[in-house]
Amino acid sequence: xxxxxxxxxxxxxxxxxxxxxxxxxxxxxxxxxxxxxxxxxxxxxxxxxxxxxxxxxxxxxxxxxxxxxxxxxxxx
Amino acid sequence: xxxxxxxxxxxxxxxxxxxxxxxxxxxxxxxxxxxxxxxxxxxxxxxxxxxxxxxxxxxxxxxxxxxxxxxxxxxxxxxxxxxxxxxxxxxxxxxxxxxxxxxxxxxxxxxxxxxxxxxxxxxxxxxxxxxxxxxxxxxxxxxxxxxxxxxxxxxxxxxxxxxxxxxxxxxxxxxxxxxxxxxxxxxxxxxxxxxxxxxxxxxxxxxxxxxxxxxxxxxxxxxxxxxxxxxxxxxxxxxxxxxxxxxxxxxxxxxxxxxxxxxxxxxxxxxxxxxxxxxxxxxxxxxxxxxxxxxxxxxxxxxxxxxxxxxxxxxxxxxxxxxxxxxxxxxxxxxxxxxxxxxxxxxxxxxxxxxxxxxxxxxxxxxxxxxxxxxxx
Numbered sequence: 001x002x003x004x005x006x007x008x009x010x011x012x013x014x015x016x017x018x019x020x021x022x023x024x025x026x027x028x029x030x031x032x033x034x035x036x037x038x039x040x041x042x043x044x045x046x047x048x049x050x051x052x053x054x055x056x057x058x059x060x061x062x063x064x065x066x067x068x069x070x071x072x073x074x075x076x
Numbered sequence: 077x078x079x080x081x082x083x084x085x086x087x088x089x090x091x092x093x094x095x096x097x098x099x100x101x102x103x104x105x106x107x108x109x110x111x112x113x114x115x116x117x118x119x120x121x122x123x124x125x126x127x128x129x130x131x132x133x134x135x136x137x138x139x140x141x142x143x144x145x146x147x148x149x150x151x152x153x154x155x156x157x158x159x160x161x162x163x164x165x166x167x168x169x170x171x172x173x174x175x176x177x178x179x180x181x182x183x184x185x186x187x188x189x190x191x192x193x194x195x196x197x198x199x200x201x202x203x204x205x206x207x208x209x210x211x212x213x214x215x216x217x218x219x220x221x222x223x224x225x226x227x228x229x230x231x232x233x234x235x236x237x238x239x240x241x242x243x244x245x246x247x248x249x250x251x252x253x254x255x256x257x258x259x260x261x262x263x264x265x266x267x268x269x270x271x272x273x274x275x276x277x278x279x280x281x282x283x284x285x286x287x288x289x290x291x292x293x294x295x296x297x298x299x300x301x302x303x304x305x306x307x308x309x310x311x312x313x314x315x316x317x318x319x320x321x322x323x324x325x326x327x328x329x330x331x332x333x334x335x336x337x338x339x340x341x342x343x344x345x346x347x348x349x350x351x352x353x354x355x356x357x358x359x360x361x362x363x364x365x366x367x368x369x370x371x372x373x374x375x376x377x378x379x380x381x382x383x384x385x386x387x388x389x390x391x392x393x394x395x396x397x398x399x400x401x402x403x404x405x406x407x408x409x410x411x412x413x414x415x416x417x418x419x420x421x422x423x424x425x426x427x428x429x430x431x432x433x434x435x436x437x438x439x440x441x442x443x444x445x446x447x448x449x450x451x452x453x
Contacts, residue, residue, distance in 0.1 A: 011346070011401055011421030012367035014235050016271040020367045022295060023231045023324070026192075027338055046267060053293055054309050 004033045009043070010067060017043035017070075018050055025056070025074055033059065036070040044068040077108050077390060080177035082157050082167065084114030084142045086122075086449060087360035087375030088183035093451035094383035096147035099390060103149040108390060110149060111177075113169060115156040117142055120206075121445050122233075122372065126240055126408065129203040129212045130248045133442070138206070145449050160334045162354060179356050179386055182342060183379075184328040186233055186362035186370060192324045193229060195299030200321040203241070204233065215318065216248060221257030222317030227296045227306055229324025230265055233362060233370045236417070237322050238262070239270060239279050240408040245320075246286045247411035260287075261314065263294035263306075274426050275407070275417055282409065282430075296321075325370065327363055341365035346421070347398040349382050358382045368421075369403050376448065377402040383451075406438045414438045 007024045009017035017038040028034060036047060047070045048058045059071040079095060081088045092112050102108040119142045127133035143152050159168040166176050188204045190197035201215055202208040226242050242262045249255040262269065262283065268276040269283065269290055283290055295309040299319065306314045326332075327340020336342050336351070343352040344364035351357040360382060361375030368374055378399055385395035401421030408414045409430035416434060417425035447453045 007367075009367045013419050013424045014272050014369045014403065014417070015231060015367070016266075017367075018266050019230050019271050022265050042273070049267065050293065054295070 002029060002032050004035055007034060007036045010037050010039045012038070013040070016040065018046050021047060021050075021072075028074055030074050030076060033071065033073050036068075036072070038068045038070065039066060041068065044070060047072070077178045078176060079108065079110050079179045079181070079386060080167065080175055081110075081112045081181045081183065083181075083183035083185060083360075083363075084112055084116065084119060084152075085183060085185045085361065085375065086372045087379045088112060088114075088181065089119065089142070089145055089449045090376055090451045091181060091183070091360065091379035091383045091386075092150055093145070093147050093449075094380065095386050096150050097451065098383070098387040100149070102390065109151070111151040111153070111175060112146065113153050113155055113157055113167070113175065114142060115154070117154045119145055119449065121442070122204075123406075123445075124442065125203050125206070125209045126237065126244065127442070128206070128209040129241070130216065130244045130411075131213050132411070135206050135210060140446055140449075145446065147450075157330060160330075160336060162357060165356070177356075179358070179389070181358045181360060181382065181386075182331075182336075182351070182363055183360035183375065184331060184363050186325040186327050186340070187329075188233075188323045189229070189326045190321065190323040192326075193296050193298060195301055196229075196296070196321055196323060199299045199301035199304075200227075200319040200323075202321055202323060204323070212320065216245070219258070219318060221254060223259040223261060223315065224318045224320060225261045225263065225306065225314055225316040226320050226322070227263045227294070227314075228265065228322040229296060231325055231370060232322045233325050234322075234405075235271060235369050235371065236275075236405050236407045238264065239275070241320065241322070242288055243282070243286070243410040244408065246288060251411075259289065261316075262288055262290040263296075263308075263314065264290070264292050265295045267292050272417060272419075272425055272427075274424065278415075278427065278429060325362070331363065337365060346401070348385075348395065349378055349399055358386075366401075368401055369405065371403060371405055373404045377404075379451075406434070406441065408435070408438060 124138035331340040388396040413430035414435035415430040419425040
């Protein structure tokens, strides 16, 4: 497994953290992990919903000093 | 001091003109040497492609000679870079010439990447090049009825384009008198009709009002041209009679071949706009990996920041400005109304209802662009 990829989407309104993830997930291998950083609270809910719908694994989310960290694994 | 700008698009052109004007005497005396290398002798107003696709602009209107846009004193060569030798502060061009620099600005832009989705290139229409926009216009003109689907890849240049084309198509077919024979179906990758929440809030009711159907959380996985069927990552299917795509984009090939960044996006500091790890290399516009819109407006405001900093480094030895993430995008909401979205890293956009006045201003900007590219607006 490669080193965890960080998608730093802090301050991103457009295209936004989920769109950054949709683009970024295609740039890692199946089995690789990604951590999305977002200052948008809505994305913290939106990303896990999309992961569930598409079938990737949500490893967990937490908030730290106004930044949401969403961890996931590409599974397909 | 040698300042070298790679790429003659909006960002590179504004930057080099701003620097040339601010350092006019230094350029004249030879203390500062300004050079631009580009792949083309033409400059294209890329937002014009949307209008070409619906027959509201001719291809010729989108172009000016690049040399005519540049301030005196700028050395302009149509000779694209093939090799970046960043450790030596040099680049090598297609003609074999080596250019040295003290400061390098990379503004090579992006290109559409329809090959990223199986079946897309062969079966979809596009409007991101002159050739594809003209072809789409002819297909739309000949279309007699059926289902047109808009589908997109991520990331794509101009995040407003999906909304703009669907609203323009609605008016296009109304003007042709066959709107009742055309189903317009819009898809979008996330759970609303646009990534900007406030834009989605007015766009969705606007679609309802116009009878445009839509499906969100639809990420195109493949296109079956024989069955005229789209398949999504989410497991759903949509049939179509005509597919129009805003495809995923990637950076230019020269960035990839020189291993400056994955998929052609160069890792860039979001505030200083330096290439990561290179204090004398700046990156502008689509070429960066910064998580903001890939749009001419982004390149414009980044160019103003980097241009000011280059001038400051010549005069004070240090940069003076940071880029705050500013973006200003017009949103053409059909053929008679428009609005805009303005935002930065800290402030989300709050677009107002589309008006005719903003539409007229957008039409005026289609001409004013050439002043903007000169760095005067």
